Amino acid sequence: MRTKARSFLRSLSLVIAAGCILQATSHVHGRPLPLDSLVLNPKPDPKDAIATARWLVSENSWGVLNTIADDLGGAPFGNVVSFCDGPPNEGTGIPYFYLTTLDPTAQYALKDERASFTTSEYPVGTCGNRDPENPTCAKITLTGKLKMLNGNSEEAEFAQKSLFSRHPEMKDWPKDHDFRVFKLDIQNIFLIDWFGGPKPITLDEYLHPNRSRSRSTLELSH
């Protein structure tokens, strides 16, 4: 019996080892994975568009921030940036950025505030083998005004603390590069998280998901 048990254990561990090696090599090529793969919270039901929108913004750590490039004929200019919407599990839904005014995005925004911010479920790692353009692999674009915050304001302090917590290396970025805290003042929400086109979400519903949910429950009960 003891020999059989040992043999079973050995076979089991060999199978697990082989499976793991296969998984590790076929998936990660030995490279550390991007931080976004460490999902904090499970994805909401796609039927709950408001929760999905807030989840996408809270789970992601980067996206593309778009401004108008006056020196490129007024073309829309996307730029990869890091962001956060508040402390872990206490996100506000509002994306905050730490941008150097040496970078065109900050310079463009200071001349023309029109902007949008786009982020995808794909790098979060929950789309499985679905294509990044498959509508069930969620994506969100928040359109509004990109504003530089007053460095002495409470909001700038809150945003910078949250940004440094989510992006620890930011606190060591060069002091002479004039990094400033910016926020996207949201006016419009474009979310695709299923077939059938964008989900209609108002700014109020997005910013106050719990209030919206209570109201829906109230409406349903009458």
Add this chain to the structure above:
Amino acid sequence: MRTKARSFLRSLSLVIAAGCILQATSHVHGRPLPLDSLVLNPKPDPKDAIATARWLVSENSWGVLNTIADDLGGAPFGNVVSFCDGPPNEGTGIPYFYLTTLDPTAQYALKDERASFTTSEYPVGTCGNRDPENPTCAKITLTGKLKMLNGNSEEAEFAQKSLFSRHPEMKDWPKDHDFRVFKLDIQNIFLIDWFGGPKPITLDEYLHPNRSRSRSTLELSH
């Protein structure tokens, strides 16, 4: 001896199994990784900006495509899209897209061609633990005109074949959704792949990297 060998084998396989489980759970949470983690070619030396730009565009399978939203006050509107620049290892550097005209991005482009396309090294998986906004984690923005191709042209056939090869599910997308092949006619290249600001790359250098390299070698030898 046989017992010792068995015991050694068992211990070894148990250690490998434990290590793999630890790696798999801490990195991927049991989820399949995005396709972009399967890097085809190693990252070029950041000093070779042209090669880095072309590598970024060839290795990535998705990014953010920006157009001007006339119904949102002319705001720049980013949208997550899949793309490819040609067959594997034979990329052209030109991003091709498969867009439904039901989607705002295609609609905006048909009214105003000004556009940009942005993609990041971060989801490729080669930035390690560096922040997505760290300049050594490369990013590229191609600015130009977003054009719908004539469906009967050789270029559209080449692009669609390449897109369907890179994004196999596209060929099964709904026929009644009016998917069309678009290309970005590039006019300007913005690449950051190291400290010190964007790298100066001309369109000619980007589109003909080998010719540019030969010329540089020629200039150096004189």
